[in-house]
Amino acid sequence: MMTIILQIQDSVNAVKYSMETMLPQSDSNLWMWISIFEAICIIVLLLILLGSQNKYTEIQRQFKANAQKEDVDFNNIIVSSFHAGDLYNQLKKVCHPDRFSSNPELMSKADNLFQQITQNKHDLKKLQELKAEAMKELHINI
Secondary structure, eight states, rough: OOHHHHHHHHHHHHHHHHHHTTTHHHHHHHHHHHHHHHHHHHHHHHHHHHHHHHHHHHHHHHHHHHHHHOOOOOHHHHHHHHHHHHHHHHHHHTTTTGGTTTHHHHHHHHHHHHHHHHHHHOOOHHHHHHHHHHHHHHHHOO
Protein backbone atom coordinates (compact mmCIF):
# COMPACT_ATOMS: atom_id res chain seq x y z
CA MET A 1 0.00 0.00 0.00
CA MET A 2 2.82 2.34 0.92
CA THR A 3 4.68 1.55 -2.30
CA ILE A 4 1.62 2.54 -4.33
CA ILE A 5 1.50 5.92 -2.60
CA LEU A 6 5.20 6.40 -3.22
CA GLN A 7 4.75 5.58 -6.91
CA ILE A 8 1.97 8.15 -7.18
CA GLN A 9 4.22 10.74 -5.55
CA ASP A 10 7.02 9.86 -7.96
CA SER A 11 4.68 10.31 -10.91
CA VAL A 12 3.53 13.70 -9.65
CA ASN A 13 7.14 14.77 -9.03
CA ALA A 14 8.08 13.69 -12.56
CA VAL A 15 5.32 15.86 -13.99
CA LYS A 16 6.41 18.83 -11.86
CA TYR A 17 10.04 18.35 -12.84
CA SER A 18 9.25 18.19 -16.55
CA MET A 19 7.13 21.32 -16.28
CA GLU A 20 9.81 23.19 -14.32
CA THR A 21 12.71 22.34 -16.58
CA MET A 22 10.63 23.04 -19.65
CA LEU A 23 12.17 20.47 -21.87
CA PRO A 24 11.46 20.87 -25.53
CA GLN A 25 7.71 20.76 -26.04
CA SER A 26 7.60 17.26 -27.55
CA ASP A 27 9.68 15.71 -24.75
CA SER A 28 7.69 17.54 -22.09
CA ASN A 29 4.36 16.34 -23.48
CA LEU A 30 5.65 12.78 -23.80
CA TRP A 31 6.79 12.58 -20.19
CA MET A 32 3.67 14.28 -18.96
CA TRP A 33 1.44 11.75 -20.75
CA ILE A 34 3.57 8.86 -19.49
CA SER A 35 3.21 10.18 -15.93
CA ILE A 36 -0.55 10.61 -16.31
CA PHE A 37 -0.89 7.10 -17.74
CA GLU A 38 1.21 5.70 -14.90
CA ALA A 39 -0.93 7.50 -12.31
CA ILE A 40 -4.14 6.18 -13.88
CA CYS A 41 -2.77 2.60 -13.86
CA ILE A 42 -1.83 2.93 -10.20
CA ILE A 43 -5.26 4.28 -9.28
CA VAL A 44 -7.01 1.45 -11.18
CA LEU A 45 -4.83 -1.17 -9.47
CA LEU A 46 -5.50 0.45 -6.11
CA LEU A 47 -9.27 0.33 -6.71
CA ILE A 48 -9.04 -3.34 -7.73
CA LEU A 49 -7.04 -4.09 -4.59
CA LEU A 50 -9.55 -2.35 -2.34
CA GLY A 51 -12.43 -4.13 -4.07
CA SER A 52 -10.89 -7.55 -3.48
CA GLN A 53 -10.36 -6.76 0.20
CA ASN A 54 -14.07 -5.99 0.57
CA LYS A 55 -14.94 -9.38 -0.90
CA TYR A 56 -12.58 -11.08 1.54
CA THR A 57 -14.11 -9.31 4.53
CA GLU A 58 -17.59 -10.29 3.28
CA ILE A 59 -16.52 -13.95 3.21
CA GLN A 60 -15.13 -13.60 6.73
CA ARG A 61 -18.39 -12.04 7.94
CA GLN A 62 -20.45 -14.86 6.40
CA PHE A 63 -18.19 -17.52 7.94
CA LYS A 64 -18.52 -15.92 11.38
CA ALA A 65 -22.30 -15.67 11.06
CA ASN A 66 -22.59 -19.31 9.99
CA ALA A 67 -20.31 -20.44 12.82
CA GLN A 68 -22.43 -18.60 15.37
CA LYS A 69 -25.63 -20.16 14.01
CA GLU A 70 -24.23 -23.69 14.24
CA ASP A 71 -23.04 -23.39 17.85
CA VAL A 72 -19.50 -24.48 17.03
CA ASP A 73 -17.49 -25.30 20.14
CA PHE A 74 -14.25 -23.50 19.31
CA ASN A 75 -12.79 -24.34 22.72
CA ASN A 76 -13.19 -28.06 21.95
CA ILE A 77 -11.55 -27.55 18.56
CA ILE A 78 -8.51 -25.86 20.09
CA VAL A 79 -8.18 -28.33 22.97
CA SER A 80 -8.71 -31.28 20.61
CA SER A 81 -5.88 -30.18 18.38
CA PHE A 82 -3.47 -30.65 21.29
CA HIS A 83 -4.92 -33.50 23.35
CA ALA A 84 -7.15 -35.69 21.17
CA GLY A 85 -4.23 -37.62 19.65
CA ASP A 86 -3.06 -39.05 22.97
CA LEU A 87 -6.54 -40.19 24.01
CA TYR A 88 -7.18 -41.61 20.54
CA ASN A 89 -3.97 -43.68 20.68
CA GLN A 90 -4.88 -44.96 24.14
CA LEU A 91 -8.43 -45.91 23.14
CA LYS A 92 -7.49 -47.58 19.86
CA LYS A 93 -5.16 -49.93 21.75
CA VAL A 94 -7.54 -50.74 24.60
CA CYS A 95 -10.75 -51.01 22.54
CA HIS A 96 -9.43 -52.87 19.52
CA PRO A 97 -11.82 -55.73 18.62
CA ASP A 98 -8.97 -58.25 18.38
CA ARG A 99 -8.51 -57.99 22.15
CA PHE A 100 -12.00 -59.48 22.63
CA SER A 101 -11.80 -62.37 20.17
CA SER A 102 -12.72 -64.89 22.90
CA ASN A 103 -16.11 -63.24 23.57
CA PRO A 104 -18.21 -62.56 20.40
CA GLU A 105 -20.61 -60.22 22.22
CA LEU A 106 -17.81 -58.00 23.56
CA MET A 107 -16.04 -58.22 20.21
CA SER A 108 -19.14 -56.81 18.49
CA LYS A 109 -19.40 -53.97 21.02
CA ALA A 110 -15.67 -53.28 20.71
CA ASP A 111 -15.95 -53.22 16.91
CA ASN A 112 -18.71 -50.59 17.06
CA LEU A 113 -16.79 -48.53 19.60
CA PHE A 114 -13.58 -48.84 17.59
CA GLN A 115 -15.35 -47.52 14.48
CA GLN A 116 -16.72 -44.57 16.43
CA ILE A 117 -13.29 -43.90 17.94
CA THR A 118 -11.73 -43.91 14.49
CA GLN A 119 -14.38 -41.56 13.10
CA ASN A 120 -13.93 -39.09 15.97
CA LYS A 121 -10.17 -39.25 16.40
CA HIS A 122 -9.85 -35.45 16.32
CA ASP A 123 -12.77 -34.64 18.65
CA LEU A 124 -11.65 -34.74 22.29
CA LYS A 125 -15.13 -34.31 23.76
CA LYS A 126 -16.54 -37.23 21.77
CA LEU A 127 -13.48 -39.39 22.59
CA GLN A 128 -14.04 -38.76 26.30
CA GLU A 129 -17.66 -39.87 25.92
CA LEU A 130 -16.52 -42.98 24.06
CA LYS A 131 -13.97 -43.70 26.80
CA ALA A 132 -16.74 -43.69 29.42
CA GLU A 133 -18.89 -45.89 27.19
CA ALA A 134 -16.00 -48.33 26.64
CA MET A 135 -15.38 -48.59 30.39
CA LYS A 136 -19.07 -49.34 30.94
CA GLU A 137 -19.75 -51.73 28.05
CA LEU A 138 -16.42 -53.53 27.70
CA HIS A 139 -15.78 -53.71 31.47
CA ILE A 140 -12.26 -52.31 31.21
CA ASN A 141 -10.28 -49.78 33.22
CA ILE A 142 -8.62 -47.01 31.27
